[in-house]
Amino acid sequence: MTAVQTATDTILEVNDLKTYIFTRAAVVKAVDGISFNLRKGETLGIVGESGCGKTMTALSLLRLVPKPAGRIVEGEIVLNGDDILQKSEDEMRDVRGRRISMILQDPQTSLNPVFTIGNQLREALGIAHKENKSSMLSRAVDALRKVNVAAPERRLDDYPHQMSGGMKQRVVGAIAMSCEPGVIIADEPTTALDVTIQLQYLRLLKEIQAETGLAIIFITHDFGVVARMCDRVAVMYAGRIIEQGDVRDIFSRPAHPYTQALINSVPKLEQSVDRLYSIDGQPPLLSNLPEGCRFAPRCPYVADKCYETYPTTYHLAEGHHADCWALDADWDGTPIEEFIPPTGSAG
C-alpha cells in the first residue's frame, strides 16, 4: 500500500453510473447510480449476491454492456483523468486491454477453443506493440512466466482443451495483464476453480499487484475472499452500492443491516452450524424496484420510512459510508443492534 494517498493517486473514479437494460417488457436497472474510486495499487472488492449488478458494473467500466439492449444512460467513468464515456468506439479499443482489463468468471469458456494459447496471447500483445515475431514470442513467454506457467515455451502451442482449469485461468490472467493495464477487474475469477487452486490463484494476483502496482477491482459474492484480498469494500444490493469503506471498518463495524447479514453468512470453521446466518427472502427484481430502500422487504429493522424514500448516505468514518435510515440521528425505529463480529473473522 502506498504510504501517502493523495487525489493524484486516484486512477479510476466512477460517478453516479447508471446502466440500464431495455427489454421489451421492462427497463432493468442493473446499475442504478453507483459511485466509487480506486487508487493505484489498491484492491477494491465489490460484493453482493448474484444478480445485484456486479458484472454489469464491470462491463460498464469497459463499455462492453451487451448491445443493443444494454446502455449506459448516465454517469462518468474517469480513468487516468479522462472520461471514457466520452470516447468513440475506436478510441475505446486503445483503452481496453492497455489501460483497463478484465479477468472473466469461467476459464473453461474464456479461451477460444480453436486457437492456440500462443496465438491468443500474441494477439493481445500485437495490438499494443507492433513488433517482429521473435520479440513478440519472448513477450508471450514472459507473460506466461509471470503467471507461473511451467515451461511456457512449450505451452504456447497448446490448445485450451489441453490445459487444466487452473492453468487456463492463469492464461486468461496473462492475456488480461499482458499489456500492463493500470486497472484490472477480476469478476469472480475463482468460482469455477477448486479450493486449493483458488488460493494459489489469489496469491498469484496479490504477487503481481505487489510487483506492478496494479489496481484491482475484485468482484465476488464471498466475504471470505474479500477479507483475504481487498483493501476496501463496496457492498452492492439491487444495482446500488449500499455501503463502502475500508475492509477493516466494514468487518468490525458494518453499518448496513445487509452488510451485517452478509458477513454473518460467511461460514466459519469455528462456528457451530446453528449460528449460520442466512437472509430471508429474495432480492427485488431489477426490472421492478421498490420505491424506497431496496433492502426494506428483507430488513429486520424496517420502518415505514424505509418504504417511502431511498435513504441518504451517512458518513461514518474516513471513506466509510452507508445508505440506511437507521443511521439517521432522528431514527425512531428499532435501533440496529451492536454488531458482534463472528469469532475468527478477518477484521
Added chain:
Amino acid sequence: MQRFIILRLLQGLLAVFAISLIVFSLSRVAGDPLAAILDDESGKEQIELLRAQWGLDEPLHVQYFTYMRRLLTGDLGTSFKWDRPVAELILERLPATLQLSAFALLVTGVIAFPVGVISAVKKDSWFDTGGKMFAILGQSAPTFAVGLILMWIFAVQLGWLPTSGKGGVKHMLMPGFALGYYNVAAIMRLTRSSMLDVLDTEYVKLARIKGIPEWRIVWKHCFRNALIGPLTYFSLIFAIVITGSVVIETVFAWPGLGLMVIEAINSKDHITVQAVVMLFALLYVAVNIVTDITYAYVDPRIRYG
C-alpha cells in the same frame, strides 16, 4: 489423427458395400433386366443367349459377386441407349457436372457465409430480415422452379444470359445459382444461428476486453468457431448439390451426368442409371470422409479427442 482417418475410411468402405447391395438388389427388384430392352418379337433363343451372356442364369449371390468384380475392374457395362461402355460415357460427362457443382458450391460459400455472419452481427436489422426472407423462400422453392424463373427473367425477358447449354462463365451463372440457392438458404441460417451462439461466448468477451477491433473479433474469433456448425452439414450440402445437379442439368440442358441419367431413365437404360447412381454414392461417401477430416482440422478438440 491417423487413427481417426483410418477409422473413417473403414466406415466409408462399409457404407459403399451397403449401397452397392441396395443398388444391386434394386436392379433385381425390377424383375428381369432384359424385359426392358427386348420386345415381344425377340426369340426365345436370343433371350437365353443374352441371359447366359450376362450371367443372369446364375444364383443371385454369384451374380452379385460378378457384378462387384466387374465394378472393381472399372467395367460398368454397356449402355443400351448409347451402345457404348458406360465408363466411357461417364468420363465424358463427369467434368461438366463437377464444374457446375464446384461453381454452385463456390456461389454457396461466397454468399451464404458472409450473409449469415452479417445477419448475426446486425441481428434484427433490415439486412437480417431480408436475409431471413431470402432463406425461407430458398427452402420453399424446388430447384427446378428457381432455375426456370431465373431463366425466364435473365434469359428470356432481359436477354442477358444464354438460356441453356454449356459454354463460358455466362452459361454457368444461372444453373450455378439455381443449384446453390437451397444450400445458400440452409447454410445462411446455420451460420447465423451458430454465429449468434459464438458472439455470446466468454472468449469473445475476452477478445473485446483485449481491445481487438470488432471486425477481427467477428472474422477471426467467431467465424472459425461458427463454421463448425455448418461444416458438419457439408456432406448434406453435397448430397443436395448432387440431387440438384440432376434437376438443374435437365432444366438448362447442361451436358453432364445428371442430364445423362435422366435420358437413361427415360429410355429405361438400367445399366447406365445404376452405374451413375453408384458413382454418385461413392462420391458422396468420399465427401463425407473428407468433411469429417476437415471438421477435425478446424476443431482441435476433435483432433486430439
Added chain:
Amino acid sequence: MAVQTTAPGGPVGETVAAPAGRETAIGKAWREFRRFPVIPTFILIVLLFVPAVFADLLSPHDHLLGDLERELEPPAWVSDREREQLIVQRARDNNTEVSLNNARRNMDSGAATLVDTNGNGQPDIGETMVRIELGGSWEYPFGTDKQGRDLLSRLMHGARISLAVSCLAIMLGGFLGTTLGMVAAFRGGLVDAILMRIVDIKLAFPSILLALTLVVAIGSGFSTVVIVIALLLWARYARVVRGEALTIKERDFIDRARVAGASNLRIMARHIFPNVFNTVIVLATLEVGHVIILEATLSFLGAGIPRPQPAWGLMAADGREVITSSWWIFLFPCLAIVMTVLSMNLLGDWLRDRLDPKLRNV
C-alpha cells in the same frame, strides 16, 4: 444442432429470465392468435385444399382434353397489344412452318390477321405483323398450354395430385416409420441396432437418386411415386419415434400395464402410440412441403406422375419447352408450388413451436 447458451451468474443472464409482467388470459390468447400464420393458412386453403377437394366442380374445362384450336393462349389479363407482341415473338422464335400455320389458323378463326408488311403480297413469317382481334379471354383465365388445355383446370387438378401424394406418402411413411421406431425402442438389442443402422444409411443417402433408382426399378405411376416417397420418409419418423418411445417406456404406467397383463402389441398401441402421436403429427406437417417438392421434382424429371396427368412438376416441365414464348405455362405451376410449400412450412413451424418445440433440432 443443440443450442448451448452459457448463463453467467451476473445480471446478463437474469435479464432474459425477467418476467414480462403479469399477463391476462385474453392477452395471452391474443398473442397466440397474432402469431398464428393467417395469410399462409389462407393461401393453403385457396391454393391447395379447396381446389384439391372441389377440382371437378370448380374447374371450368376438362383438364385432360384441350381445344387444339386454342393452343398457347395467354392469361386473360394480357391485353391485345401484349398478346400481339407475344405472338410475333413466338413466330420469330420458332420461325417454322408450324407457327405460320398456327397463325393462319388463328386468323381463319377470327383471332388474328396476318399483315403483309413488306408489300410483296406474301406475308413472310419473319417480318410478319400478326394483329390480334381478341385479347386473352376469360374463357381461359390462366391461358392454355400447347394442347390447348385450360391451365386453371389443370392447376386445380394438380393441387389434388399434390395433396393426394403428400397425404398418402406421409401416412404410409409415417406408419412404417412409427411402427419400426416403436418396435426398435421396445425390442432393443439387435433389432434396435440393425434398424438404426439402416436409418443412418437411409438418412445419409441423397434421396432423389434413391427415388430415381426405385422408379426405374418399379416403373413410374401414381402408386410408385407414393411408395417411393414413403420409403424416403420413414427413416426420420423411425428415429424420432424411437427416441420418444424409449423415454415413455420407462414411465410407471407402462409397468402398470405390463403387470396388468397387457401384451407388447397392446402396450404399443394403447399406451405408447397416443404419447408419440403429437410428435408424429408435427413431423408430418413439417414434411408436407418437402413431399410436395419431392413429388414435383420427380414429375418434372419424368420419373413421377406420368403424362397427361396435370401434376405441377410435369406442367412446369412442359412449360420449359415454350418458355421463350409462353411464360404462363411454366410460371403458374412454379408459383403454385412455391407458395404452397412456403405456406406449409410457415404453418408447420408454428405448429411445431406450439406442440413440440424440441423437434426444432430434427
